[in-house]
Amino acid sequence: xxxxxxxxxxxxxxxxxxxxxxxxxxxxxxxxxxxxxxxxxxxxxxxxxxxxxxxxxxxxxxxxxxxxxxxxxxxxxxxxxxxxxxxxxxxxxxxxxxxxxxxxxxxxxxxxxxxxxxxxxxxxxxxxxxxxxxxxxxxxxxxxxxxxxxxxxxxxxxxxxxxxxxxxxxxxxxxxxxxxxxxxxxxxxxxxxxxxxxxxxxxxxxxxxxxxxxxxxxxxxxxxxxxxxxxxxxxxxxxxxxxxxxxxxxxxxxxxxxxxxxxxxxxxxxxxxxxxxxxxxxxxxxxxxxxxxxxxxxxxxxxxxxxxxxxxxxxxxxxxxxxxxxxxxxxxxxxxxxxxxxxxxxxxxxxxxxxxxxxxxxxxxxxxxxxxxxxxxxxxxxxxxxxxxxxxxxxxxxxxxxxxxxxxxxxxxxxxxxxxxxxxxxxxxxxxxxxxxxxxxxxxxxxxxxxxxxxxxxxxxxxxxxxxxxxxxxxxxxxxxxxxxxxxxxxxxxxxxxxxxxxxxxxxxxxxxxxxxxxxxxxxxxxxxxxxxxxxxxxxxxxxxxxxxxxxxxxxxxxxxxxxxxxxxxxxxxxxxxxxxxxxxxxxxxxxxxxxxxxxxxxxxxxxxxxxxxxxxxxxxxxxxxxxxxxxxxxxxxxxxxxxxxxxxxxxxxxxxxxxxxxxxxxxxxxxxxxxxxxxxxxxxxxxxxxxxxxxxxxxxxxxxxxxxxxxxxxxxxxxxxxxxxxxxxxxxxxxxxxxxxxxxxxxxxxxxxxxxxxxxxxxxxxxxxxxxxxxxxxxxxxxxxxxxxxxxxxxxxxxxxxxxxxxxxxxxxxxxxxxxxxxxxxxxxxxxxxxxxxxxxxxxxxxxxxxxxxxxxxxxxxxxxxxxxxxxxxxxxxxxxxxxxxxxxxxxxxxxxxxxxxxxxxxxxxxxxxxxxxxxxxxxxxxxxxxxxxxxxxxxxxxxxxxxxxxxxxxxxxxxxxxxxxxxxxxxxxxxxxxxx
Numbered sequence: 001x002x003x004x005x006x007x008x009x010x011x012x013x014x015x016x017x018x019x020x021x022x023x024x025x026x027x028x029x030x031x032x033x034x035x036x037x038x039x040x041x042x043x044x045x046x047x048x049x050x051x052x053x054x055x056x057x058x059x060x061x062x063x064x065x066x067x068x069x070x071x072x073x074x075x076x077x078x079x080x081x082x083x084x085x086x087x088x089x090x091x092x093x094x095x096x097x098x099x100x101x102x103x104x105x106x107x108x109x110x111x112x113x114x115x116x117x118x119x120x121x122x123x124x125x126x127x128x129x130x131x132x133x134x135x136x137x138x139x140x141x142x143x144x145x146x147x148x149x150x151x152x153x154x155x156x157x158x159x160x161x162x163x164x165x166x167x168x169x170x171x172x173x174x175x176x177x178x179x180x181x182x183x184x185x186x187x188x189x190x191x192x193x194x195x196x197x198x199x200x201x202x203x204x205x206x207x208x209x210x211x212x213x214x215x216x217x218x219x220x221x222x223x224x225x226x227x228x229x230x231x232x233x234x235x236x237x238x239x240x241x242x243x244x245x246x247x248x249x250x251x252x253x254x255x256x257x258x259x260x261x262x263x264x265x266x267x268x269x270x271x272x273x274x275x276x277x278x279x280x281x282x283x284x285x286x287x288x289x290x291x292x293x294x295x296x297x298x299x300x301x302x303x304x305x306x307x308x309x310x311x312x313x314x315x316x317x318x319x320x321x322x323x324x325x326x327x328x329x330x331x332x333x334x335x336x337x338x339x340x341x342x343x344x345x346x347x348x349x350x351x352x353x354x355x356x357x358x359x360x361x362x363x364x365x366x367x368x369x370x371x372x373x374x375x376x377x378x379x380x381x382x383x384x385x386x387x388x389x390x391x392x393x394x395x396x397x398x399x400x401x402x403x404x405x406x407x408x409x410x411x412x413x414x415x416x417x418x419x420x421x422x423x424x425x426x427x428x429x430x431x432x433x434x435x436x437x438x439x440x441x442x443x444x445x446x447x448x449x450x451x452x453x454x455x456x457x458x459x460x461x462x463x464x465x466x467x468x469x470x471x472x473x474x475x476x477x478x479x480x481x482x483x484x485x486x487x488x489x490x491x492x493x494x495x496x497x498x499x500x501x502x503x504x505x506x507x508x509x510x511x512x513x514x515x516x517x518x519x520x521x522x523x524x525x526x527x528x529x530x531x532x533x534x535x536x537x538x539x540x541x542x543x544x545x546x547x548x549x550x551x552x553x554x555x556x557x558x559x560x561x562x563x564x565x566x567x568x569x570x571x572x573x574x575x576x577x578x579x580x581x582x583x584x585x586x587x588x589x590x591x592x593x594x595x596x597x598x599x600x601x602x603x604x605x606x607x608x609x610x611x612x613x614x615x616x617x618x619x620x621x622x623x624x625x626x627x628x629x630x631x632x633x634x635x636x637x638x639x640x641x642x643x644x645x646x647x648x649x650x651x652x653x654x655x656x657x658x659x660x661x662x663x664x665x666x667x668x669x670x671x672x673x674x675x676x677x678x679x680x681x682x683x684x685x686x687x688x689x690x691x692x693x694x695x696x697x698x699x700x701x702x703x704x705x706x707x708x709x710x711x712x713x714x715x716x717x718x719x720x721x722x723x724x725x726x727x728x729x730x731x732x733x734x735x736x737x738x739x740x741x742x743x744x745x746x747x748x749x750x751x752x753x754x755x756x757x758x759x760x761x762x763x764x765x766x767x768x769x770x771x772x773x774x775x776x777x778x779x780x781x782x783x784x785x786x787x788x789x790x791x792x793x794x795x796x797x798x799x800x801x802x803x804x805x806x807x808x809x810x811x812x813x814x815x816x817x818x819x820x821x822x823x824x825x826x827x828x829x830x831x832x833x834x835x836x837x838x839x840x841x842x843x844x845x846x847x848x849x850x851x852x853x854x855x856x857x858x859x860x861x862x863x864x865x866x867x868x869x870x871x872x873x874x875x876x877x878x879x880x881x882x883x884x885x886x887x888x889x890x891x892x893x894x895x896x897x898x899x900x901x902x903x904x905x906x907x908x909x910x911x912x913x914x915x916x917x918x919x920x921x922x923x924x925x926x927x928x929x930x931x932x933x934x935x936x937x938x939x940x941x942x943x944x945x946x947x948x949x950x951x952x953x954x955x956x957x958x959x960x961x962x963x964x965x966x967x968x969x970x971x972x973x974x975x976x977x978x979x980x981x982x
Contacts, residue, residue, distance in 0.1 A: 001072050002056050004041040004080070005121055007033065012114040019107045026110050027095030034088035034117070038081060045077045049471045055127065059886045066186050071127035074475025078324060079124040079253050086245035086335050087117050089451055093339050094237040096447035097346070108149045113241065116142035120246055124253055129176045129186040136172055136250065140165040140218070143247045147234040154233035161227040165247075168217025168224070172254075175210035178203075188257075193483050197261045208262040211254065212271050219251025220302045221309055222279045229286075229298040236342030239294065244334035248305055252327055255312045256320065256480040263315030263482045269400050272313025277412045279306030284419030293341045293351040293431055297334070300377065300423055304330050307416065310409070311395045312480075319398055321477040321490035322391030325469065329388040332455040332462075333376040337427070339452030340370050344431060347444045353430030355439060360432040362441040366449060367432045373456040374424040378512065379417060379505060384463040386505070387492055389417065393501040414504045421512030422522075429519060466492035563683060570686050574693040581700050590706060603637045615687070618671050628658045645728045645831040652839035656919065659846050663926035723893050723900055729833035733904040733911070737889040740911065741875050747914045748868045751921045755865075758925040806851040816844050824912060834908030838915035845916075849923050857924045864924065867917030875910035878903050 011033045018026040044054050057069035072080075091113065098109065119138035126132050140162065148158035180186050182203060183194045197204045220228040228243060242248070255272070262268040283302030290296040308330070311323035343366055344359065345351050360367045372383065379389030396409035462469065469492055477488040496502070515522060556568065610633065613626035631654035638647035707715065714727050714735060722730045732740050820840040827833030845858050881903055882890035891904040 001041065001044045001054055001070050001125060004037045004044070004084075005070070005118070005125065007037045007040060008084075008114065008118050008121060012111060012118055015111045015114050016107060019110055024098040024100055025095050027091040027093075027098070030110060030114060031088040031091040031095075034084045034091065038084040038088070041077075041080060041084070044072050045081070045472075048072055048074055048077050049475050057127075060128075060131075062887060064186075066130055067128060068131060069127040069187065070125045071189060072125055073479035074472065074477070075253065075256055075324075075479040076124045078328065078472055078476045079249065080121055082245050082249065082328065082331050083117055083120045083124070086331055086455065087113070087241060089454055090237050090241040090335065090339070093240065093342075093448060093451035096445045096451070097235070097237055097342060109146070109235070109237075112142055112145045112149070113237075116146065116242065116246060120250065123250060127188045129180060129188055129191060132188060133169070133172055133176045136214075136218075136254070137166070137169050139247055139250050140169060143231070143242050146238045146242060147231050150234045150238070157227075157230040157233040161231050164217050164224050164227040168214040168251075171210045171217070172214035175207050175214065178210075179207060192258065192261045194261075201265075204262070204265055205267045208258075208265045208268040209271070211258045211262070212268060215251040215254040216275065216309070217251070218254070219248050219305045219309060220279075221251075221275050221306060222282055225279060225283060225302045228302055229295050232292075232294045232298045236294070236338060236345070239297070240335045240338035240342070243298065243301055244338055245331040248301065249327060249331065252305065252308055252312070252323070255309065256323065256476075259312060259315060259320060259480045260482050266400075269313050269315060273310050273399060273409060276306045276308070276310030276313055277409060277416065279303065280310065280416040281306075281412070281419060284416060284423055287423040288419070288426060291352050291354055291430075293344065293353060293427065294338070296423060296427060296430075297338055297341060300420075301330075301334060303416070303420060303423075304334070304377070307392050307413065310413070311392050314395050314399050314409075315482075316395070316398045317477055317481050317485060317488035318391075318490070319395035320480045321473055321488055322388065322395040324473050324476045324480070325391055325490075325492065326385075326388035328469070328473075329376065329384045329459065332459050333373045333383075333385060336452055336454070336456035337370070337373045337377070339448070340366060340373065340456075341431075343444050343448050343452055346448065347441050348439050349442075350439070353426075353435065355437050356431060356435035357437045357439045357441060358433065358435050359441065363432070363444075366453075367428075369453040369456050370431060371428055372460065374427050376456070376459045378421045378424040378509075380509060381505075382460070382463050382494055384459040384466065387463055387466055387494060390496070390499075390501040390505060391492075393417070393504055394499070397500070410500070410504070414508060417504070417508040418511050418515070421508055422515050425512065425516045426519070429516070463494060466494065563679070567682075567686055570690040574689050577693040577697045581696055584700075597640070599640055600637070603633055603640075606633045620665055620668060620670060620672060623672075624658065624661050624665065627661075628654060631657070645726060645833075645836070648831055649836050649839065652836065652843070656839065656842055656846060659850075660922055660926060663923070722891065722904075723902065724828040726827060726829055726831065726833065728831075729827045729908075732833065732835065733907050734891050734902075737879075737891075737904065737907060740907075741879060741889065744872050744875050744910060744914045747918050748872055751864060751868050751918050754921055754925055805847075809847050809851045812847065813844050816840060816847075820844075824908065827908060828902065828905065834911035835915060837908075838912040838919075841912070841916050842919035845919055845923055849927050859920060859924075861924075864917040864920035867913045867920065871910040871912070871914030871917065873910075874913065875907055878906045878910070 011030055015026065015030065018029055022029065047054050054072045055070065057067045060066050060068040091110075094109065094113075116139060119135045119142055123132060123135035123139060126135060143165065144158050144162040147154050147161055179191050182196055182200075183191050185191060185194075217224040217227075228248070231243065232239060234242070280303045283299050283306060287296050287299035287303060290299060304326075308323050308326050311319045311326070341351060343363075344356070347363065348356055348359070350356065376383035376385030379386050393410060393413055396413045397406040399406040399409045470490060473490050473492065474488055477490055481488060556564075559565075607630055610626045610629040614623050614630070617623040617626060631650070635647055635650045635654060638650055714731060718724060718727045718730045722734045724730050724734075820837045823832035823840055824834060824837035825832070827836065848858055879889040881892065882888055884890075885892055889907070891902050891907075893900065893902045895901065
């Protein structure tokens with residue numbers, strides 16, 4: 001079981017390299033891997049069919065008692081084989097279907113398909129609620145990617161699909177969280193047999209409703225059915241796999257997996273039976289009205305899934321067995337029919353039945369295959385679909401409640417079977433018989449024809465020897481059945497005597513033949529009304545409504561003024577602190593006595609004075625100096641309290657922050673300007689409220705209180721569990737390393753955001769071209785040349801840097817570098833660590849920038865992003881190494897001689913690189929975006945005046961960071977001021 005999953009995971013890892021080497025033929029290799037995985041899984045299947053339940057487990061989140069666990073039962077075996085075997089056929093089909101010259105499409109297709117299979121196998125074999133949810137969401141994400149990669153026309157359908165399937169994920173997440181909290185375990189097999197389902201009907205009903213809604217979104221049940229026809233924008237192999245044997249079957253699996261807990265819950269029975277039967281009728285009606293064969297297949301899938309959902313809702317052993325059989329049958333004939341439609345499309349260039357030629361003569365073999373597939377879907381003997389459809393009809397007669405409920409459900413399903421016969425007949429007649437176009441029929445490769453025929457043709461011998469499926473179907477039914485119920489005894493055969501189901505089948509076939517004969521009058525009548533059930537319009541209206549609501553909410557903060565943004569944040573913080581203080585003021589540890597110092601009064605006076613200066617100064621430079629005073633005074637107080645590690649970090653942050661603020665001030669006027677009449681009082685009121693709240697929070701939560709239990713744990717366990725003495729660093733890289741890893745990701749996104757925002761503005765042209773150039777899109781004005789900016793003074797007055805500053809850099813850089821390495825090395829046991837060391841290293845960048853004679857970039861242009869990427873990757877890799885110890889980011893400790901080392905040291909390297917990269921981004925973009933751009937603009941104008949179109953010198957040099965910008969009609973100017981002709 002585990003090796004099966006690992007083999008497919010290895011195929012996922014190597015699939016990009018295989019695509020590079022073999023192109024679309026990778027499908028053949030991956031199909032072999034899938035078949036090998038199925039063979040590897042066979043011993044597990046045999047063990048399950050003999051009555052054993054193989055299991056495997058390893059710790060995942062030991063603190064919460066959560067394990068990565070696998071458990072194979074009859075349901076898991078059926079769905080695993082379905083994913084692997086149908087997947088192998090579809091991959092074989094893809095090797096001939098995908099364009100031979102477009103490796104880029106193959107590069108995106110095969111890895112995502114294999115990733116989906118990994119997620120699907122994990123979903124059906126896991127025995128953990130959390131893993132179940134993660135795998136469920138991964139299947140949604142993989143289906144979104146597979147649909148979205150199919151071109152520009154698939155982008156909107158993929159987003160609508162993601163919206164609906166992720167909505168189901170929210171329902172499932174709520175159910176998983178509630179079940180975990182109520183049962184006290186995440187072990188799925190224990191949850192399903194917990195006593196709460198018998199003792200708390202209200203909770204049981206709520207959980208049944210949430211699980212049913214989650215499954216209905218993915219199994220395309222009304223009103224969530226609209227995503228499946230919408231997803232037909234995906235390539236044919238995607239539809240053949242995801243929408244016949246994978247994604248939609250994930251919803252069916254979820255219903256069967258939770259059936260043991262909810263089979264006797266009235267809301268579960270009523271919802272699934274009613275919605276399932278209605279969906280089967282509604283989907284079938286819409287299928288009849290389609291002209292596109294692929295959309296017809298989509299709506300027929302919706303209809304067929306409704307039949308399975310209704311059978312699961314009945315909940316008896318016989319009904320569950322019928323649902324399992326039809327799930328298998330549907331995977332076979334529907335995947336084959338989807339691929340047949342792809343063959344027709346490839347041969348004729350269209351799927352529209354109104355434009356197809358008479359294909360029965362041109363493609364006789366595919367015509368026979370399509371007839372067999374349609375007969376199986378319609379339930380015509382002797383196909384396997386006949387057996388499964390009889391089982392579904394018999395299941396309806398066992399519907400819970402009064403006996404007439406069963407006969408009503410039986411009658412509705414019989415009507416649905418008539419509708420099914422009608423749209424399956426349209427597949428054959430519309431695709432092969434009724435066409436009168438003279439469109440040329442192109443030859444189709446043998447690989448496409450064999451792959452599409454295989455799952456359909458397989459349905460005939462399986463029907464003749466249906467007893468071969470008894471053991472797997474009974475095992476799956478046992479797994480889906482209520483615990484303690486009698487063992488199911490499902491026996492599959494073509495003949496069970498004269499039964500109501502057989503009579504109903506004969507009636508269906510008779511009525512279907514009559515409708516088939518009158519199709520030319522009936523089909524146009526339905527086609528004119530098909531748009532009434534098209535859910536795309538409804539989803540688009542929901543999008544429009546959501547957008548309107550978003551714009552309404554956005555108005556509260558739709559301003560460039562930082563005051564408006566800060567006001568909401570400050571008032572929100574005040575409210576949160578007020579509620580927290582009111583709730584927990586009597587639950588906090590007592591204040592310590594005798595810890596205040598006379599020096600604290602001096603700190604308070606200095607900070608108060610600096611705050612007053614910041615609030616009253618009209619000079620931006622003066623306010624910056626006062627703001628830095630607040631930080632330095634706070635840093636001094638931290639040192640006085642005996643926290644050198646935190647104090648050193650704070651000192652470096654304050655120093656670098658002031659320099660960054662000065663970089664920003666280059667582009668701003670020297671003064672703030674005169675505020676409006678009402679702005680100062682409102683700002684003062686908000687500031688007083690926020691300051692009071694912050695003071696209350698500090699007093700309540702941090703105000704020199706005795707150490708909490710968490711603090712005592714860190715202080716007492718640091719040396720024992722982590723082998724270090726510096727508690728601050730140990731918290732960052734060991735105890736709460738996952739939080740730090742998240743902050744590294746935030747650093748990376750911050751750097752990308754800074755680059756995206758500043759570079760977009762900085763690389764735009766400085767002067768607009770003539771108005772007649774309609775291709776020009778005006779950029780926002782930035783006061784680069786205003787007489788009141790520091791940048792203007794720096795350029796016009798040619799301020800230089802002192803020579804002694806440049807000499808100081810040459811002398812201090814090696815010492816600062818050594819100090820940075822020393823702080824990094826000692827961080828585990830003394831003040832230091834990766835973050836502090838990176839800040840010290842960033843001081844080198846700041847000094848180099850301050851000592852240059854003109855603004856320029858420090859280092860290569862791509863170096864910052866490479867540092868950040870390397871830092872995150874290092875942290876991620878070393879986190880994976882932690883699984884040796886049992887969990888992500890768990891540190892491994894070892895000795896080299898007498899030197900104690902730990903993998904958290906390598907994690908600290910990632911922190912160092914990410915922080916250094918972010919500081920480089922900040923200096924390179926903020927430090928060169930004003931004066932350098934102004935100088936470059938002057939050079940650009942001078943060179944543009946001299947340039948003659950058609951005689952521009954040299955190509956663009958992207959290695960130097962050059963990029964084209966438009967200046968005038970037909971002239972291209974590089975971002976560095978040098979002209980080029982593309």
